[in-house]
Amino acid sequence: GEDVEQSLFLSVREGDSSVINCTYTDSSSTYLYWYKQEPGAGLQLLTYIFSNMDMKQDQRLTVLLNKKDKHLSLRIADTQTGDSAIYFCAEKDSGGYQKVTFGTGTKLQVIP
Amino acid sequence: NAGVTQTPKFQVLKTGQSMTLQCAQDMNHNSMYWYRQDPGMGLRLIYYSASEGTTDKGEVPNGYNVSRLNKREFSLRLESAAPSQTSVYFCASRARGLGDEQFFGPGTRLTVL
Numbered sequence: 001g002e003d004v005e006q007s008l009f010l011s012v013r014e015g016d017s018s019v020i021n022c023t024y025t026d027s028s029s030t031y032l033y034w035y036k037q038e039p040g041a042g043l044q045l046l047t048y049i050f051s052n053m054d055m056k057q058d059q060r061l062t063v064l065l066n067k068k069d070k071h072l073s074l075r076i077a078d079t080q081t082g083d084s085a086i087y088f089c090a091e092k093d094s095g096g097y098q099k100v101t102f103g104t105g106t107k108l109q110v111i112p
Numbered sequence: 113n114a115g116v117t118q119t120p121k122f123q124v125l126k127t128g129q130s131m132t133l134q135c136a137q138d139m140n141h142n143s144m145y146w147y148r149q150d151p152g153m154g155l156r157l158i159y160y161s162a163s164e165g166t167t168d169k170g171e172v173p174n175g176y177n178v179s180r181l182n183k184r185e186f187s188l189r190l191e192s193a194a195p196s197q198t199s200v201y202f203c204a205s206r207a208r209g210l211g212d213e214q215f216f217g218p219g220t221r222l223t224v225l
Contacts, residue, residue: 042216102155
């Protein structure tokens with residue numbers, strides 16, 4: 001079946017850039033997503049990218065997609081303490097019920 | 113708009129007890145989902161409902177049942193709880209359109225002793 005992998009933990013200093021990486025196996029992905037989960041809360045969509053795009057920028061967020069290597073990254077510029085959360089990579093396939101497969105999540109710790 | 117709401121927020125059960133987790137959305141979405149979140153395993157799909165009146169199994173359906181009561185509500189039932197079902201449960205609904213975003217509820221933290 002499909003698999004989405006992420007590193008479990010990332011620590012950065014406030015003001016630095018954060019880069020969270022993700023790899024996936026499904027070659028029929030249509031959309032790839034980054035969700036953010038704050039403590040005690042559900043997941044909230046940060047951004048998404050179509051599988052035929054290479055890059056998407058949205059304010060401090062930059063998503064890069066390397067479809068050949070099945071690698072997705074999320075860069076957060078000028079990381080703030082409010083960015084501390086768990087970030088989930090997810091991909092949606094083109095199958096019947098359009099299943100979304102989530103990664104394990106990367107916990108981002110921002111050090112003041 | 114409340115979005116996706118879930119009740120209860122926390123629950124402790126003894127092995128063998130039953131309970132129903134409630135979920136409702138007010139966004140007029142057709143599709144709804146139940147996931148469980150376990151440390152180091154991300155979110156795994158338990159059941160989904162593509163539209164009112166239909167439900168289908170996800171990747172980890174054993175030990176659970178669901179009911180799509182109407183377009184708004186999608187409940188998850190544990191008939192005989194087991195310690196392996198200790199988890200955080202999330203309900204989500206999906207907006208059809210650009211990005212097909214899923215909207216998540218705040219979660220139910222369930223402990224089975």
